[in-house]
Amino acid sequence: MLRYLTAGESHGKALTALIEGLPAGVKIEIDQIKKKMRLRQGGYGRGGRMDIETDTVQFTAGLRGGMTLGSPLALQIENKDWPNWQEHMDALAPAFSAEKNVTRPRPGHADLAGALKYRHTDLRNILERASARETAARVAVGAIAQEFLRPFGIRVQGQVVAVGGIHAEICSAIADESIYDDPFYCMDTAASAQMRKRVDEAREKGDTLGGIFQVIAEGLPPGLGSHVQADRKLDGLIAQGLMSIPSVKGVEIGEGFLLSGFPGSEVHDEIAYSPEKGYDHATNRAGGLEGGITNGEVLLVRAAVKPIPTLLSPLRSVDMLTKEAVPAAFERSDVCVVPAASIVGEAALAWVLAQAVLDKFGGDHLEETLDNYRRYREYLRTR
Numbered sequence: 001m002l003r004y005l006t007a008g009e010s011h012g013k014a015l016t017a018l019i020e021g022l023p024a025g026v027k028i029e030i031d032q033i034k035k036k037m038r039l040r041q042g043g044y045g046r047g048g049r050m051d052i053e054t055d056t057v058q059f060t061a062g063l064r065g066g067m068t069l070g071s072p073l074a075l076q077i078e079n080k081d082w083p084n085w086q087e088h089m090d091a092l093a094p095a096f097s098a099e100k101n102v103t104r105p106r107p108g109h110a111d112l113a114g115a116l117k118y119r120h121t122d123l124r125n126i127l128e129r130a131s132a133r134e135t136a137a138r139v140a141v142g143a144i145a146q147e148f149l150r151p152f153g154i155r156v157q158g159q160v161v162a163v164g165g166i167h168a169e170i171c172s173a174i175a176d177e178s179i180y181d182d183p184f185y186c187m188d189t190a191a192s193a194q195m196r197k198r199v200d201e202a203r204e205k206g207d208t209l210g211g212i213f214q215v216i217a218e219g220l221p222p223g224l225g226s227h228v229q230a231d232r233k234l235d236g237l238i239a240q241g242l243m244s245i246p247s248v249k250g251v252e253i254g255e256g257f258l259l260s261g262f263p264g265s266e267v268h269d270e271i272a273y274s275p276e277k278g279y280d281h282a283t284n285r286a287g288g289l290e291g292g293i294t295n296g297e298v299l300l301v302r303a304a305v306k307p308i309p310t311l312l313s314p315l316r317s318v319d320m321l322t323k324e325a326v327p328a329a330f331e332r333s334d335v336c337v338v339p340a341a342s343i344v345g346e347a348a349l350a351w352v353l354a355q356a357v358l359d360k361f362g363g364d365h366l367e368e369t370l371d372n373y374r375r376y377r378e379y380l381r382t383r
Contacts, residue, residue, distance in 0.1 A: 002355045005135040010127035011064020011085035015077040015137040019062070019144065024070030025366035026148050033057050036079075036343060037142040040136060042161075043339025044183035045199045045209070047332055054080065054308065057140045070364055073144070077136050089128070102127065103320045104329040108309030111329075112320075119362050121320060123329070132246040132308075132337065137342045138345035145354035151360045151366065152357060152373060153219040155359075158342030160186045161302065163211035167191065172284070172300055185339045203335045206313030210247065213342035214302040215349045220288065221377065222279075222296035224356040231290025234356055242303045245341060250304035250354040254287020269297075269311045277378065294356075301349060308334060 001021050001161045021059040037055040045188035055077050062073030076248045082089070088100045102123040114126030146156060157174045161167065168188035175187050184191045225234025259267045269281040281297055288299035292303075310333035325371035334340075361376065363369030 001264040002358050004141050004351070006134055006141070008134065008137065009089065010079075010131035010133035011081055011089050012079060013082050013086075013089075013091075014079055015134065017075050017137040017141050019073040019075075022068050022070070022073055022144070022148065023358070023363050023366050024068055025370055026068040026144075028059075028063060028066050028068065028144060028147050030057070030066070032147065033140060033143040035140050036146075036347065037136065039180060039185070040139045040340050040343040043185060043337070043342075044181060044196055045163075045203075045334055045336025045338070046340065047334040055136050055245060056361075064094075068366075075137075075140055077140060079133075100124065101274060102329045102331075104317050104326050106309045106311075106328040107315045107317060108306070115320065123320070127331065129189040130246070132340075132344075135245065135296035135340075135347075138245075138351075139344055139347045142350045144221065144326060144346075145347070148354050148366070149350060149357065151370060154217060154353060154357070155219055156217045156346050156353065158185065158213055158215045158344075158346035160184045160195075160338050160342050161212050161214050163195040163336060163338050164202065164209035166194045166198055167212075170214070172216065172298060174218055174318065177369055183339070186343055199336045208309075208334070208335045209338075210305045210307040211336070212298060212302055212304050212339035213338055213345055215242075215342070217288070217344045217353060218348060220294045220296070220299055220353070221373075222294055223246060223376070224294040224353070224360055225289070225292045227291040227293060234294060234352070235289045235292050237352050237355070238301055238349060239291075241352045242301065242345055244342050245303070245348060247305050247337065248303045248345075249306045251285075252302050253289055254300055255285045256287070256302075259285060273330065278383065299349075299353075301345075303341070305338050305347055307376075308337055310334075320325075 001367055003021055004017055006017045009135035058076045060076055062069055062071045088096050092180040098284050105123055110126055110130035111123045115123055120126060142202055154181045161170050168186050171187045179185055179187060182192050184192045184195050196241045199209055201263045226232040235253050242248055242251045262316045267285060269283045288294055288297040310331050317326055319326045361372040363368045363372060
């Protein structure tokens with residue numbers, strides 16, 4: 001079973017990830033991981049924290065000569081802001097000054113719910129881990145998953161399709177690298193220019209903006225996932241992976257929400273067959289998944305990202321110590337994170353697909369997995 005855990009706080013010493021179940025023989029291209037880390041830090045609307053951090057992945061176990069060994073893979077991402085916070089975040093300090101304590105929860109954040117659940121009076125004990133800073137580790141993990149998927153011809157890409165109510169013309173294919181020249185990682189340059197204006201307006205008002213990103217996966221064979229149990233349905237696993245990203249409040253596969261307003265005769269993708277292509281669909285409204293199983297079409301997933309809850313002009317809240325009405329706390333933050341979230345979403349989908357590939361084809365070494373995959377592809381050609 002392929003799985004991972006992350007650990008670390010936003011202003012702690014480092015973020016750590018531990019991956020178990022990755023086969024031996026996977027070549028890790030560090031430049032590809034660096035690229036994904038830079039993209040997560042980029043995008044228009046990011047705040048001052050990104051001026052401090054230069055995320056670099058250090059492998060501490062499970063890798064030799066750039067090749068996975070089959071043993072647990074451990075990696076670490078240093079927090080460059082740690083020296084400024086060591087006095088307040090040290091793991092073994094007997095006491096801290098109250099200077100950076102937080103007692104005013106932010107509406108829309110985990111602050112209040114987490115404090116009540118874990119019985120904390122200093123909300124920093126919640127917000128440090130609930131922070132989207134943790135997604136740096138997820139992107140590194142997802143980039144490793146993409147390295148595993150590459151030999152199978154499976155590619156995954158996140159794209160921004162809406163920010164602050166400005167909707168781009170949607171593309172249903174992976175774009176070339178020029179997409180990252182756009183400040184919103186968006187294919188529609190006209191819409192991107194309007195998005196930029198909208199973000200600038202929100203910044204002036206001390207406000208934040210959300211939006212929608214999509215993730216596309218190409219090269220998937222039919223048969224990943226399963227219909228037989230709820231926890232094996234690939235659409236459910238994908239939805240969980242994307243919903244777990246901070247600020248994501250909705251996930252759809254294909255034309256999910258739109259399809260609910262049409263009759264079945266206008267919704268379902270009709271099936272055809274030819275000796276050259278095998279089974280095929282005339283359309284792809286289902287987004288590449290039927291019954292929790294990939295059907296061989298392009299996989300298309302979208303996620304709605306709410307505006308982040310840390311506002312320069314704070315909303316009303318209550319001080320948890322005095323119970324007095326106060327403005328919510330403010331931590332250094334962003335105006336818009338949708339471009340960065342698209343990279344996190346890409347990582348999340350890549351990870352779920354890597355799990356599905358290993359679940360279907362197995363193998364302790366990449367070549368064993370590829371051999372099983374090739375035999376399956378040959379079987380599909382005879383159906």
